[in-house]
Amino acid sequence: MRGKTSSDADTNTVMALTTTIRANRSAVLGPRRAGAPLADLTALVCAVSAGVHGALVGPHLEESEAMAAAFVVCTVALAVAAVGEALAPTPWVSVTTATVLAGTAAAYLLARTTGIPVLSTHPEPFDALGLVTSALEVVGAVLAVLHLNPRRIR
Incomplete structure (x- = not known):
């Protein structure tokens, strides 16, 4: 269930950012x-x-x-x-x-x-x-x- 103002695009953006942060974490901060x-x-x-x-x-x-x-x-x-x-x-x-x-x-x-x-x-x-x-x-x-x-x- 989403809020009144959220959309699939908002959800996709958040998921993409989360995935990118997790994928690049060790490259930036080390293991x-x-x-x-x-x-x-x-x-x-x-x-x-x-x-x-x-x-x-x-x-x-x-x-x-x-x-x-x-x-x-x-x-x-x-x-x-x-x-x-x-x-x-x-x-x-x-x-x-x-x-x-x-x-x-x-x-x-x-x-x-x-x-x-x-x-x-x-x-x-x-x-x-x-x-x-x-x-x-x-x-x-x-x-x-x-x-x-x-x-x-x-």
Whole structure:
């Protein structure tokens, strides 16, 4: 099922671009490392978390502009980490991704237990979406560290 404004030409264009990108990936970036499946999972976690945080910018804008700005920064950092993990999962990218994911989960924990100075002075209640997203972020951080040396997990 397609949206009102999509056409077969749109679908064909997207498919052609996807095929071209996949075909030329190793020519541009080199062969995938042994830890590529872990990097792909980490990229997926980053993308999901970026989507969740991006969707929450609007509701947090009602609370404060600083909080909304923090969500925008978080969304961008997670999106960049997702792209880095998907396209070039180097050790530097993996360490940076693990730091971003762990920091995001830690920020949620702080916001719910003590509040975050400047952004929110009072703790907020835990919620299911936040708990699930934070759990995924912790798993993603562990995956990012594990694929630094994929031989360790065999």
